[in-house]
Amino acid sequence: MLEKKIKLETTEILKKMGVRGPKFIVEHPTDMSLGDYSLNGALIYGKKLNKNPLDLAVEIISELKKRNIPEISKMDIAGFGFINIFLKDDFFANSLEKIIKSSRNFGKIKSNQGKKIAIEYTDPNPFKEFHIGHMMTNFIGESLARIFEFSGAEVKRFCYSGDVGLHVAKAIYGLKQNLHLLLWQKLFGQQTSRARFLGDCYAYGDKKYREDEKARQQIVEINKEIYGQKKFLTKFIYNLGRQWSLDEFAEIYDILDTKFDFSFFESQTAIRGVELVKEYLAKDIFVFSDQAIIFPGEKYNLHTRVFINSHNLPTYEAKDLALAEIKYESYPYDLSFIVTGNEVNDYFAVVLKALEEIYPNLAQRTKHIGHGMLKLPSGKMSSRTGSVIAFKSLLKDIEKIIEEKMSERLLSKKEKQQAIQDIALGALRFAVLKQSPGKDIIFDFNKSLSFEGDSGPYLQYSARRAESCLDEAKKIGLECSFSRPDNWPLENLERLLYRFPEEVARAGENSSPQIIISYLLNLAGNFNNFYSREKIVDKDDPTASYKLALTMAFFQVMENGLYLLGIRIPSKM
Template identity: 45%
Template structure:
C-alpha cells in the first residue's frame, strides 16, 4: 500500500538527512487541502533534539523531493512541522483501474493460514432474544467478516446457557402454570414470573434451586420433559433471528456441556490453583494481580459457575477446532469476571489463554433506558426489528416509494446495525428509531440509498452505451478517498473495530453524493462520462464490499 511506501521513503530520507531513527506516523490529514498523507516525523525529531520542527521538516522534505516516484505530485512542509504528501494524477488513475479490475479490492492475506474462532450473540434458551443480543451479534458478525477479509479462516460460534438458575426459574414458572407446548415468548413470561418469585418468595426460591439441581442431574421426568421442550423451542426460534441478521454459525456450544467439564478441571486443580472455602471452590485472583478479586468456580451446592464453565469451554472449543485465536465477545458487565478467568486460564491452560482475545461491548439502550428480562421490561429483537420495518414503510410512503416486506426488513436491519457499529464497541448505544432511518447522512439507509443510486446511474450509463474508463482528463476529489479502502480494512481488523469501516463508508458516500450533485454522469455527449462512470462503479464496489463487512444488506433498488 502507498502509505507503507511513503513511510519507507521517509525513514530513508531521515537517515540521509543525518537524523536517528524514531517512531513516527504517516496518516491522512483531516483536510485534503493539506495533502493525501502527512508525517509527524519532524515534530518528533524536533522535540527530541531541541530543534525547530520546521527546519527539520524542510531538511527531510528536500531529500524526499529528489526521489523519482510518479505516484507523488509534490511534497510540502506545513506548520508546525508536518511533511505533507500529495499524490499524482497517475496514481489516482492507476488506483481507479485497480479497483475496477479487482472485485475484492481491499482484501489482504495478513492472516493467511490462521484459524480464528469468534464467539458472539450467546442468547440463553428459555429467555427472550433481546436487543442486547443484537449488539453482540452485529459486532461479532462484522469482526468475523473482517478476519476473513484479512486472509484467515473464521469459524462462528454461539455459546448458550441451556442450564442454570435462569432455566430453573423458567421451568418453575411453567410448572406453576401447568403449561405445556409453550412457545418461546411464553417461556419468556415463565422466566419473568420465576425470576420475580425467586427474589420475593423464600419458598419459591428453594423450589427453584431444587429444580436447578434436577435439571443438572436429569432426575425428574416431568422436569426433563418441560426442559427438552423449552430448549428445542428456543433454539429453533433463535435460528429465525439469525437468518434476519445474516448470521450462520459453524459451532454451537452449551453450558450443559462446558459445565461438567469445567467442574472436572477445577477439581483436578484444587489445592493448587483453586482452593476450598466455606463449601465452595474459589480462585483468589488477588494473589496474582492486586486489581483482581476472588471468584467462585464451584458453588457450595457443587455446581459450576460462569467462570468454571468458561474455563471448560476454552478447551472444548480448541478440541473441536484447533484455533490460533479465540475471540470472545460479551457485554462489558462481565469484564471483571473475564479478567479473573483469563488469569486462571493462564495457569491451567496457558497456551489457550495466550490465544484468547476478549472484546466487550456496551449496552443497547432505548431513550427510556436499559432493557432487562429480569424485570419483564425486555424488548425483544424481533419486536424492535418489526417496529423498524413499520417505520421504514411509513417513511417510504412519505416519499411515494413502494416498499415490499423484504426491502423494508433489509433497510430496518441496516438501520439497526449501523446504529450499533458506528462507534467503538465499548460504549453504550442509545438507539433512536427516527434518526436511524433518516436518509440525511448518518444512517444505514443513507449508505444503502447511495449504493442503490449508483446502481441506477450505472444502468443508465449502460443503456447509453457508456463504458467505464479510468483514463480521464481530470481528477475529482472523490478519487482521493476511494483508494484508501484496503488501509481501513487492515486497521479495522487489526483493532477489531468495525466502526472504522462504517465511518469511512459515510465519508465515501458523502463525497460521492457531492460529486453526483455537481456532475452529470450518464451523458453520452460528455467525453468525461466514461471516467465519471468509472468513479461511480468504483464507489459502488467499495460500498458493496464495506456493507458486506458490516453485514448490512445492500438492496439493489430503493
C-alpha cells in the first residue's frame, strides 16, 4: 500500500536525522484540495531536533524526492509544518485497472498473514428465543471474521451455547407446568411456534423463580437433575427442547449467512470447569466462601465472583475457563476474540483475570469485545422478563415496511421476496455496525430503511445503480478503458477508490467495521454525485469508456466492502 510506503520512507528519513523510533501520522486530508496524503512528522519532531517545523518539512520533502516514489506528483507545506502529498493522475487510472483485475480480491492485505484467529460470537442459549442481542453479536462477529480473513488471517468461527444451567431449569419447570401444550407442539407445532413456546415457558419459570419460594426450590432440583440426566421426564423434555432450539438456530444462521466451524455447549465444559477450579483451589487461586468456591477479584481491583456454587455445580465462570482450554485444544489460535454485549464487560474482566492465573498464555491471546444495546422506541428489552424482542419478529416487521415501499416495483414474487430480505438485513446490519464499539444504538425505522442518506439500503441502492450501468453497457457493447481522456478533470471518486485496502487494514487493527461503513458512505456519495452529473453509458461519447471503468471499479469496491459487512447487493431493487 502506498500509505505504508510513504510512512516507511519518512520513518527512515527521520531516523537518519536522529529521531529514535519516530511515530507520526500519515492520513488523508478531509479537504481533497489539500492533497491525497498528509504527514505531521515535521510538526511533531521539529522541536525535538531544535528545528523550525517549517524548515524540517522542507528537509523531509527534499529527502522524499530523492527516494523517487513514482506515484507522487508534488508535495506542499501547509500550516505549522504539515506536508501535503499529491499523487499523479496516471496513478488513479492505473488503480482502476488494478481494482478491476483484482476483482473480489481487491482490498485483501497481508497484515495478519500467517496468524490463526478464533472468534466466538452469537452464542444463543437453547430454551430461549434468538433475540436481537444475539443478532447484534452475530453481525459484529461475522463482520470482524471477514475483515480478519481479508487481512490474511486464517479464521475459525466459534459458537458457545448454554444448554445447561439455571435458565434451562427455569424453562423445563415452565414446560412441566404445560405438558399438554408441549405434547401439542411435538405433534403439530412448527419450528417458529416451538421456539416461541420455549421462550414463553422460560419467562414463566423465571417469574416463578423470583416470586414463589416453592417453585424456586423445584427449579433448583431440576437444575441438579439436568446435570445428572437420570430422571426420565426431565431428560425427555430437556432433549426435546434442546433439539427444537438447535433446529431454530440452524435456520436463523442460514438467513444470516453464518457458518460456524466449531459449536460448543456448556454441557461439554461443565465437568472440566469443576476440575479446573478445584485443581487451582489447592493452589490458592480460588477460595472457599459460604459453601461455594469463589475467585477473590478484590485482590486485583475487580469484583469477586462464584465459580462453583453451594450445590457443587459450576457457574458460567467456571465453564468459560474450561471453554478457553477446549477451544485451544480444538484450534491452536494466535488470537481469540469473544464478542458479547457490554453488560458482561465486568464479568469477562474477572474471568480473564482468573484465566491469566491458570493459563497466562491463553489469557494474553484473548480479547473481549463488548458492544452496546439495540434500542427500539420502546427501549431495551430483556429475555429475563419475557419481553424479549425476537430476531425473526423484528425482521418480519421490517420486511413488511419494505414490502409496502416496493409495492409498485415490477419484480417476480421470488425476486421481490429475496430483495426484501436482503434490504431488511442490510438495514439492520448497517444500523448495528455503523456505531463505534460499545455504544448503544437507536434503530430508527424511517432513517434505517431510507434509500437515501445514512443507511444500508442507500449503500445497496448505490451499488445496484452502478451495476445497472454495467448491464446497460454490456447490452450495447461498450467496453471500459483505463486511458484517461484528454483534459479529464480529476474526480474525487478516483481519489477514493484506491484507498479501500487501507480502510480494511484500519478496520482490522481497530476491530471496527464502522471504519468500512464510513468509507463506503463517502464513496457512494461521490459516485452518486458523479452519476447525477455524467451520462455514463453513451456509445457516442469518447469519454464513456473511462467513465465505465470508474463505474466498474466503484461497483467492485462496493461489492467487496459490503461483503465485509455481511450486506448482500440485491439483484433487483
